[in-house]
Amino acid sequence: MNGALDIETTANILKLLGDKTRLTMIKIMSEHECCVCEFVDLFEMSQPAISQHLRKLKDSGIVNEARRGQWIFYSLNQTSSYYSFIQTVIKDLPSQNFKLEELTAQGKRICCD
Amino acid sequence: MNGALDIETTANILKLLGDKTRLTMIKIMSEHECCVCEFVDLFEMSQPAISQHLRKLKDSGIVNEARRGQWIFYSLNQTSSYYSFIQTVIKDLPSQNFKLEELTAQGKRICCD
DNA sequence: AAATTAAATAAGTATATGCTTATGTGATTA
DNA sequence: TAATCACATAAGCATATACTTATTTAATTT
DSSP: OOOOOOHHHHHHHHHHHSSHHHHHHHHHHHHSOEEHHHHHHHTTSOHHHHHHHHHHHHHTTSEEEEEETTEEEEEEOTTSTTHHHHHHHHTTSOOOHHHHHHHHHTTOOOOOO | OOOOOOHHHHHHHHHHHSSHHHHHHHHHHHHSOEEHHHHHHHTTSOHHHHHHHHHHHHHTTSEEEEEETTEEEEEEOTTSTTHHHHHHHHTTSOOOHHHHHHHHHTTOOOOOO
């Protein structure tokens, strides 16, 4: 699944990645799945703003959503035809694990165990 | 010079690449330098529109300009700290050499020899 | 069943973006 | 030195983008 993407498709993906909030979300999701309220806590931004970013990513097929209980978890869609390209783009970005660790420290991490 | 870029810087670069015209220009420049009037012939777009795209790329340091005679040639700036990242992003894009070959066939290619 | 929590959607708004046309600037040629 | 060619810049405009607040939907808890 390493088929080269055409220029227009690639430009559209890059436009989606070319936003600080979405790019950070994608890096986070490449490390852990995450639910909406966690993103709301991580970014100083309203819940609808977060939802709208996630919707763009979902509409493009970049991310998956999965409801678990009252939460909806988002994760990178590893079966997307863009997945390997996205991995290439984000692989050297600084890990965002520290953000989730901060959430855990504040007792704001959501777990469905 | 393979230093990882931070998220904000990367998002800004990706935003620049996330436009079909600029992404195509960058792929072309990764293969050949090119002057403004060639881009104008290649894209069905006004000369100021082309100039404005090139200015954004130049302001970010992604491309170099070099005047030769009455023409100004643009090329990928290989000394930019973003160069290797950009190469990574564009390396699998389809070659745009055919576009310059079409220009050559039409006698519209600029050469300073 | 009512209240609560999580998330999506709708509608409005300010700013950013990408183009256009008109004009200015610098090098070349007649 | 006047005209021309290549390109940049300025100004204006339509659309896109990223947010906001208000409301709706869906699941959970009491």
